[in-house]
Amino acid sequence: MRPNGRSENESLYFTYPHFDAPDPAERSKQKDVAPVAIVGAGPIGMTAALALAKEGIRSVVFDNKATFNDGSRAICVARPSYYILEQLGAVAPFLEKGLGWTTGRSFFRGEKILEFKMPDGPDEKFRPMYNLQQQYIEQFLWQAVEANDLIETRWQSEITGIEDTSDGARLNVQDPSGDYGFAAHWVLACDGARSQLRTMRGHRLKGENFEGRYVIADVQMDHDYPTIRRALFDPDSRPGGTVLIHKQPDNIWRIDYQLEDGESTEDALREEKVRESVTSVLKDIDYTGSWELEWWSVYSANTLAMDDYRDGRVFFVGDSAHIVPIFGVRGLNNGLADAANIGWKLGWVLNGKAGEALLDSYSPERRGATFDVFANASKSARFMTPNSHGWRLMRDATLSLALTHPFAGELANPRQMTAFTYSESPATLAEDPSFIGGPGVGALMPESQMDGDFLSDRLGKGFTALCFDEDLAQQIVTACASDNSLTVLSLAHPSAVSDKFAADARSVYLVRPDMHIAGRWHEATAEVVIEGYHSVTFRKGVL
Amino acid sequence: MNHADLENIYAALARKIDEVGEAQSELFLAKLVLLLAHNNGDAEEVLECIDGASASLVTNN
Ligand SMILES: Cc1cc2nc3c(=O)[nH]c(=O)nc-3n(C[C@H](O)[C@H](O)[C@H](O)COP(=O)(O)OP(=O)(O)OC[C@H]3O[C@@H](n4cnc5c(N)ncnc54)[C@H](O)[C@@H]3O)c2cc1C
Numbered sequence: 001m002r003p004n005g006r007s008e009n010e011s012l013y014f015t016y017p018h019f020d021a022p023d024p025a026e027r028s029k030q031k032d033v034a035p036v037a038i039v040g041a042g043p044i045g046m047t048a049a050l051a052l053a054k055e056g057i058r059s060v061v062f063d064n065k066a067t068f069n070d071g072s073r074a075i076c077v078a079r080p081s082y083y084i085l086e087q088l089g090a091v092a093p094f095l096e097k098g099l100g101w102t103t104g105r106s107f108f109r110g111e112k113i114l115e116f117k118m119p120d121g122p123d124e125k126f127r128p129m130y131n132l133q134q135q136y137i138e139q140f141l142w143q144a145v146e147a148n149d150l151i152e153t154r155w156q157s158e159i160t161g162i163e164d165t166s167d168g169a170r171l172n173v174q175d176p177s178g179d180y181g182f183a184a185h186w187v188l189a190c191d192g193a194r195s196q197l198r199t200m201r202g203h204r205l206k207g208e209n210f211e212g213r214y215v216i217a218d219v220q221m222d223h224d225y226p227t228i229r230r231a232l233f234d235p236d237s238r239p240g241g242t243v244l245i246h247k248q249p250d251n252i253w254r255i256d257y258q259l260e261d262g263e264s265t266e267d268a269l270r271e272e273k274v275r276e277s278v279t280s281v282l283k284d285i286d287y288t289g290s291w292e293l294e295w296w297s298v299y300s301a302n303t304l305a306m307d308d309y310r311d312g313r314v315f316f317v318g319d320s321a322h323i324v325p326i327f328g329v330r331g332l333n334n335g336l337a338d339a340a341n342i343g344w345k346l347g348w349v350l351n352g353k354a355g356e357a358l359l360d361s362y363s364p365e366r367r368g369a370t371f372d373v374f375a376n377a378s379k380s381a382r383f384m385t386p387n388s389h390g391w392r393l394m395r396d397a398t399l400s401l402a403l404t405h406p407f408a409g410e411l412a413n414p415r416q417m418t419a420f421t422y423s424e425s426p427a428t429l430a431e432d433p434s435f436i437g438g439p440g441v442g443a444l445m446p447e448s449q450m451d452g453d454f455l456s457d458r459l460g461k462g463f464t465a466l467c468f469d470e471d472l473a474q475q476i477v478t479a480c481a482s483d484n485s486l487t488v489l490s491l492a493h494p495s496a497v498s499d500k501f502a503a504d505a506r507s508v509y510l511v512r513p514d515m516h517i518a519g520r521w522h523e524a525t526a527e528v529v530i531e532g533y534h535s536v537t538f539r540k541g542v543l
Numbered sequence: 544m545n546h547a548d549l550e551n552i553y554a555a556l557a558r559k560i561d562e563v564g565e566a567q568s569e570l571f572l573a574k575l576v577l578l579l580a581h582n583n584g585d586a587e588e589v590l591e592c593i594d595g596a597s598a599s600l601v602t603n604n
Binding site: 386389410 | 546549550553554556557558559560561562565568595596598599600
């Protein structure tokens with residue numbers, strides 16, 4: 001919502017674009033058929049389109065709006081998401097505009113009780129987290145989408161029906177000039193939390209309807225404070241409650257606070273009420289200058305997911321498949337990982353580089369990640385906003401102890417934003433028990449600084465085999481000579497990198513296009529690596 | 544004790560405090576401390592912990 005007198009898209013710092021509907025004359029010349037139709041041009045739909053385009057796959061994206069989502073919404077973009085954006089060739093503006101951060105500070109009744117740092121260092125290419133308003137996220141993705149010849153976007157075009165065909169699905173599209181049918185072999189439903197496709201296909205989100213409600217308010221002010229996330233426990237402004245404060249670009253500050261059980265949402269969202277709440281929070285942080293209210297909204301903490309993210313030729317991606325609580329900032333990050341996951345897999349299948357069975361790994365991998373988010377978020381929620389005497393007492397005891405005993409502070413440390421490990425997926429291989437240490441199968445590949453660049457910079461576009469022996473590397477190259485989708489890297493042994501991977505000279509790691517580890521062998525041969533590569537890409541026959 | 548152990552203990556305590564109820568929680572916690580002190584066996588260490596826990600108590604306002 002916006003202050004009285006300003007319309008939904010009238011921001012203090014951002015100009016919302018207007019997108020016309022397809023010109024009926026132009027549109028009639030276009031083909032209403034595509035390998036992949038993407039429903040929803042939110043951050044997830046655009047990312048999915050870019051991920052497919054990276055594999056050379058054409059898609060048509062439909063969105064029923066004429067501009068981006070209103071308001072700043074999701075503002076924390078985590079390190080794994082920056083890797084996704086980098087792979088899609090879109091990361092530059094994100095790096096330029098986003099505010100990277102590593103530190104959080106917690107205050108208990110006005111007193112600073114602890115400071116935590118998320119893992120970072122010279123071996124890391126990206127910061128653990130960046131703050132950036134969602135409309136910038138959408139704008140930067142849009143710049144990449146618009147520039148990509150393989151993606152066609154139809155704004156003001158709503159999908160109002162879907163029906164299976166022998167080789168895909170037929171969508172009914174409604175735009176200002178009428179209705180038409182559109183045929184696609186595959187459909188990505190990126191149509192958000194209120195997904196109409198989910199309803200049309202007879203599915204629903206299941207799980208706990210967690211009762212927490214949070215007001216998120218953005219204000220613009222000249223506040224001199226570094227990009228450090230502040231958590232105020234039991235502050236004067238909200239006795240018994242918790243307030244979170246984040247810095248965003250353009251002098252915008254995000255203030256989050258939980259509503260008490262008795263508070264009505266409607267009342268809490270009144271402009272005067274929001275101004276009052278913000279004023280008292282600013283007093284808590286000793287800000288006395290002027291400020292302007294930019295936007296506010298309410299977000300409820302739910303843990304809801306579909307039983308299966310796939311229904312035949314329709315994949316549910318992002319918020320359409322799951323709604324996650326606010327703590328842990330995974331709503332957007334989790335969706336971006338969904339989009340990257342289905343993007344490379346569908347791309348590989350459509351290119352004939354992988355068998356169709358690869359697609360069966362999408363739902364288990366990403367549902368696993370969602371449930372991991374749920375578990376972490378409920379832990380955080382119980383700490384940030386305890387809802388019973390026992391949880392509150394333990395929380396307060398921990399905070400009080402943290403002043404003098406660092407171990408207690410660890411309990412207040414929000415779970416770091418590590419990517420989920422796909423260890424029990426059909427698209428990863430069995431773990432090799434002879435490794436002692438190193439990243440396990442399914443984990444995101446750890447980054448490492450090389451001479452002047454990073455390990456991730458040297459990965460191929462497809463799969464990459466990390467070898468630590470020149471001869472073995474050469475043998476793998478020879479064995480897969482005709483396949484340019486497998487890149488072989490020969491890394492020094494012993495070295496900082498080989499230590500990080502707990503690698504022997506004969507060890508090999510097989511890294512997927514999404515940088516997750518498909519498999520690893522402590523004592524590898526070229527044959528076993530190629531066989532593993534075939535197995536996780538569900539290929540039959542020779543390369 | 545690793546981080547996960549500590550988290551499990553935190554959760555078990557929170558649940559038990561809720562189970563015994565607010566009126567009995569003080570008694571429950573005092574009993575728990577005595578039990579842990581007995582198991583620990585090092586009186587000096589326990590007395591140190593008593594001081595440690597009472598330090599920086601923030602008063603409720
Ligand atoms: C008010 C609010 C505050 C939030 N705050 C946070 C936060 O602080 N932190 C956080 O991590 N996350 C937050 N989120 C969640 C975050 O915004 C979402 O996780 C993210 O936007 C998901 O992206 P998406 O692309 O899956 O869905 P959306 O962004 O919802 O995009 C879906 C798109 O599909 C379009 N669409 C829907 N139906 C159709 C149809 N039938 N035909 C064509 N197009 C259709 C919609 O117009 C929309 O553009 C917030 C969300 C809201 C609504």
